[in-house]
Amino acid sequence: MLLEVRGLYKAFKGNQVLSDINFDVAEGEIVSLLGQSGAGKTTILRCITGLERPDQGSIFVNGRAMCEQKDGRPCFASKQELYNIRQDMGMVFQSYHLFPHMTVLKNVTLALTDVHKIPAAKAREMALNMLETLGLSDKADSHPYELSGGQKQRVAIARSCVTNPKLLCFDEPTAALDPQTTQEMTRIIRSLAAEGMGILIISHDMPFVQAVSDRVLTVENGKIKQSA
DSSP states (O other): OOEEEEEEEEEETTEEEEEEEEEEEOTTOEEEEEOOTTSSHHHHHHHHTTSSOOSEEEEEETTEEEEEEETTEEEEOOHHHHHHHHTTEEEEOTTOOOOTTSOHHHHHHHHHHHTSOOOHHHHHHHHHHHHHHTTOGGGTTOOGGGSOHHHHHHHHHHHHHTTOOSEEEEESTTTTOOHHHHHHHHHHHHHHHHTTOEEEEEESOHHHHHHHOSEEEEEETTEEEEEO
16 A cells, blocks of 8 residues: 555644544555545645644555554654655645746756756756656746746646656645646546556545545545545
8 A cells, every 4th residue: 555544633732633534545546635624634634744743643655654653652754764755755735836936947857956866967858758748848948937827737746746756645736727727637647647656635626536536535624524
């Protein structure tokens, strides 16, 4: 199993936000967490990506423990272990988080050269191939302010996918997209899953998640209420 979440609990200042969250994502599977704002789905995502530490529970990514419940308390991966685990994960943020002063190509190559230490020429080749796959070859020298919302979303996907993660997480991927672009996003996500990538989607867009997902888990008041 690519992602395993077991018995996840999280509270902020005494307010219980997550209660006994359990679910999996397999290779090539698209799983969506559907819920309204404040339901707890973003906190689940932040725990999975290591941005928050759960109060209880276990999270395994590709068989490696990001945190694991032992003797009644969660034990967390070391900084180096967390870094290694994150190499198997990609994240596409709702607001894209593109660097406005950089070209599309630079946005996509930055992690390759600065984090993964891949030589610039190889990083450029990898980035251009990914941009071509996502229909953005002609935008390599553009800046984010010159792009539509859908194009920015595809650049963010290119940046996350160029490192070939096993698990790709989306935070509200259709929030700023029109219906036609949402259909294109559905196609892209399905194509990524068809190549074996596990996909986790956080969304309140019911028509979208029903169209794109293999499984939909409803999050309500910090609990998973049902699956479909």
